[in-house]
Amino acid sequence: MATTKTELSFEGERELVTEARAHELVQTYADAEAQPPAFTHITLRNKSYTIEAARVIAAFFSRLEARGAFAQLTSVDFADMIAGRPEDEALQVLATLCDALSAIKTLTRIDLSDNALGEKGVRACFGLLQEQEQLQHMYFCNNGISAAAAGVIAQEVLLFRGQDTPTKLETFHFYNNMSGDGGAIALAKLLPLSPALKDLRFSATRAQREGSLTFAKALASLKKLEKLDLSDNTFKPQGGEAIAAAVKNMPNLVEVNLRDAAIEDDGLVAIAGALREGGAAKALTTLDVSGNDLTAEGMLALGHMLRESAALRVLQVEENEIGSKGAKIIAKALKVGSPALEKVVANVNEIGASGALALVKAVVDKKAFVKLDIDGNQISADGVASIESLLESKNKDTNSDAAAPVVVTTLPSMNPPLFFEIVEDLVYRSNKCDATSFPFLATLQLNTVVYLSYDDLSRDLAAFFAEKEINVIHLGMKYRTASSQWKGISEGMAKETIEYILDQRRHPILVMCKTGVHFAGTMIGCLRRLQNWSLTSTIDKYRNIAGSVKTRFENEQFIELFDVDLVTLPQQLPSWFTVHQRLTEEERIALSRGEFFPGRTLAKVEEQPKKEPPQLDAKTENEVRPEIEEVPAEATETPVLAYQKYFFYLQGPLVSSSVKFSEKKSIIGDDDDD
Known part of the structure; x- marks a missing residue:
């Protein structure tokens, strides 16, 4: 009779597994231990194990292995299983459980995500990781991996057979680690020896220009890639050109994520052209180029690509500077191309009413289209009314063959700006809002607005501030003028912003940037440093407001390294x-x-004096005791x-x-x- 293949999993809610609890979990497999099936997958994720519990489970694994239960084991998921454990115990837990499976060399998939590893943690997992010749899918996400640990993964785990023997990797996910340039350079050596790679995620690694460029150049060796995620790294235009050279030879690409990659217009022009030339544009289903300082110039190249993107379902271009001109270019391309389109995200892009209306007209008749996000732009009340009127007229069509009703996110008339926050009494922060937020801003009775982005305020916003006699301090323009190439945050900007915030004569004060996240969030983080907040709480606050997709390591690093002694305290400080x-x-x-x-x-x-606990006699010992x-x-x-x-x-x-x-x-x- 054929042996049943199955999964070994301790299911249930998240919990701390002690020795006693481990025995209970193992006991649920008592029948399987007596007549073990052929397990193909083990998962211990979503629980935290003590060292005593790990020993119980390791002994259970050994008994199963001795009975041949792991002969067909191909997948091990040890993600998120040491949360809250002290470092020494966590390393022992990892080593105990991984060593218990050290004889298994048939694995094709290993997931160690969401464990605080570092180099010592990676080495603690060597029993599981080393000499896995059949390994195809590897996941190291949110592990706090350093450059040294990344080098260990590349050289001692995946390339253990030497530089002349390729791996069998098809999936490699490396996300939210601390490997920086050194880690990027170390892992770049892995790519030429992984010709079968189809799914690559190398995002939020804290890699700067040198490491990002090295990694981008190494991508050229990959020909079978289908999914590519390089978000939240600092590639800059030069790195974008290296990415373009690589994707030109990746005809099978279906998903590309370049969010917050700092590629700018030149990088996007090169990449969009390469996707067209290499043929990937036709099969692409998802493209994210948000947060790259893109303008209408970059949209021209993107528009040419979109005309050929017959399979595209999701397009994200939010947090750029495309304006109405760029929106109209995209709209024109979407009108004639991308028939399968389902969603477009273009929030925070300085798009006016005409650009927003063009986008709505471009997608409203597409049968598969579901949602258009255009929040945080500069759409006038008349523009919103025109969009609503268009949608109402389209949605009145009850023909079964008509397109599904399109949902366009709009803002109510009394609405705070995006990422609005009360920082302290009479101190606020937000994004560069549009006219829909003017009634709300009027209630704040602002005295001062500090605008941190280098672009100009919209005419409506400038007129509103002038009407309300609000003093606008455009620090972004000041520091942009000082250096024509500057597109980031400087210590001078942080110093001046904090001094304005601390000058009570300027209150109520609003700190504003284009997105409401990057510049404004960083300035508030520097303020918290001056207030003696712990760095952990400061960064946590920044991340909570920014969200997982908008946080940038370079901003967190600036907050950490900012010299608070630069700030000169004003004479009139707030209470x-x-x-x-x-x-x-x-x-x-x-x-x-x-x-x-x-x-x-x-x-x-x-x-x-020490209080002695009350003595209980035998009669009262079992009685209900009053609350202490x-x-x-x-x-x-x-x-x-x-x-x-x-x-x-x-x-x-x-x-x-x-x-x-x-x-x-x-x-x-x-x-x-x-």
Whole structure:
């Protein structure tokens, strides 16, 4: 009788698996252990295992292997299984479980994503990783992998047979790591020896120009690629040209993601032309070129490609500067091409009413089309009305052969700008909004707007600020003029922005950039550094607002390295800043006196009499016990840690369980819940 092939998986909710719980999970496979099937896939993901639990599971694996249960094993998913474990224990867990499968050399798929690995973590997994000659699919996503660890993966794991023997890799995903230029250069050596590669994701690696360019040039060796994701790396136009040279020989490409790749117009022109010339444009289903500082010039080349993109379903060009001119170029191309199109995303592109209307007209009659995103542009109220009127007239057609109703995202008349945030009292940040947000902005009674992007304000926005007598400080233009090639953030810009924010005479103040994410978010991050927020909380706040697809490593790096000593404090500081500084200084003084809490020293804590727990006799031991009253902080044996506002980093954990909330509140006052 044929042996049943199956999967070994500890299903259920996310949990910490202890030794006892591991025995319970293993017991669910008691029948399988007695008569083991031929397992083809093992997954331990979405749980966190202690070292004791890992030993129990490793012993279970050994018993199954001895009975031949892993003879046909081809896939192991060990993603996300050491969350919250101390480093030493996490490394032991990885080594214990991977070593238990070290005799298995039939694997074609390994996923170690969402584990904090680093070089030591990669080496801890050698029992699973090494000498896998049949390996076809490898995933290292969100692992915190360094340049050294990337080198280990390339040379000791995937190229272990030497530089003359190609791998069998078809999928390689390497996302959200810290490998930088060194990692990009190390992994670039892998590409010429992976001729079968079909699915490549090399994104959010913190690679700058040198590493990105080296990796881009190495792509030329890949001829069978179908999916290519190079998002969130710094390729610049030169790297874009190298990508173009590579994709010219990739006729099977169906998905291309170049979001936040800094390719600019020159890079896009080269890539779009290469996709046409190589034949991939006809089969392409998904293209994302968002966040690349593209203008109408780049849209000309993209438009030529779109005319030939018969299979294209999703086009994303958001967070660029294509304007109405660029939108009309795209609309004209989509009108005659891309019959299978389902979705277009063109948010935050300085598109006016005429450009938006052109896009709507281009897609409204396409039978497969579902959604057009054009939020965050400069569409007038009359323009919105024209779009709504057009859609209403089209949607009245009830013919069964008519196109499905198109959904166009529009903004209500009283709507905050995209990425609007109350930073502190009378301090705000947002994107470069359009007329639909003017009623909301009017309620803020702004005194000052600091605009950080280098492009001009729209006529409507400039007129609105003039009408409301709002002082506009265009720092982006100032620093753009200082260096004609500048397209990023400088220390001078950060210094001036923070000084404007801290000058109470300019409040209420709005910090604005084109997207509301990159420039404005970075400036607020630098402000938080000056306020003594911990770096972890500062970056976390930036990421929460930016979202996973809009975060940029270069912005996070700028926040981390910004020299707060450059800032000259204005004479009239806002109270929220002075209170923060006072609390910080009070804690510094307390710590210098050896106090764990203002007025509390370790000696005073140790002097507190110890309370003996109540003695229970046999009669009362099994009775329902009354709730124990909360013990005051003054009566605890554990020293009370100094408390700062919860984002400060000078002393102790973010939250001290031995300090009541009321006691904290008496020190910091009411908070803004930021």
